[in-house]
Amino acid sequence: MGVKVREKVKGSGVWWVFINYRGKRESTQVGAEKSAYEVKRLLEAKLALGDYDFMNDTPISTFKEYADSWMKTTVPATCKPSTQEDYQAILDLHVLPLFKSKAINVIKRGHIKNFLLSKISEGFAGSTVTHMKNVVSGIMNKALDEEVVIVNPALGLGKIIQSTNHNDEINPLTAPELNQLLGAFEEHFSEYFTLSLLLARTGMRIGEAIALKWGDIDFNRRFIEIRRSFARGRVSTPRSGKCRRVDMSPQLKLALKKHQAESKRKGMKLCLGDAP
Secondary structure, eight states, X not given: OEEEEEESSTTSOOEEEEEEETTEEEEEEEESHHHXXXXXXXXXXXXXXXXXXXXXXSOOOBHHHHHHHHXXXXXXXXXXXXXXXXXXHHIIIIIHHHHTTSBGGGOOHHHHHHHHHHHHHTTOOHHHHHHHHHHHHHHHHHHHHTTSXXXXXXXXXXXXXXXXXXXXXXXXXXXXXXXXXXXXXXXXOGGGHXXXXXXXXXXXXXXXXXXXXXXXXETTTXXXXXXXXXXXXXEEOOTTSSOEEEEOOHHHHHHHHHHHHHHHHHTOOBSSOOOO
């Protein structure tokens, strides 16, 4: 009777914790040996205090209940609204159909790994599957913080997503090609020329350019401060969460000066768009 730690397959590096109490047996895969012994100490302390709840077969809460709580508390406090929408879509379309009715304390590494592998087999991009994993891990972390589970089964899954070398897929425009494209904008789509030049010369994201204000531009020292971004109808911080500066070429400076004069004439407040 008690708690034991064992490497089921010697040399695998995967360690398990086994619990044997009053005829009930439980086991869970933990991962690293050090983590397994930490879990062992925690469980032994619970047994010593007479806390046997983790041996109870009665489900405490379903995965969906924890998912709803995570979306209402943790995610709004740590993520942008656009990220919240992405997480909710991942839950609704992919995660909840499989896990929603499962008790949070019976979900194992194998369940999560098989789920992720199935999404890869369905053709989803590695980055998308990683987002799915992060969503599941965030929810399981909440259960871990509340001591409903003794380990986060979404961690230590091993290699699932094969890394891809994207270098061959990148085919940037040459300088002549870029100049030809900008010339086409200036001749045929003049209302978008300043925006296209801004994107081409600074590397700004489209949402950052749309959210730009005249106060962000220093014409004397020739730089632009990127302080905000516009996405999905909202203004928020840049994607990195930090402001940054980009240099402004003489050509871009002249184009922006011209655009500023036209904007003043038309009574426009912002440089390239009117993001609220």
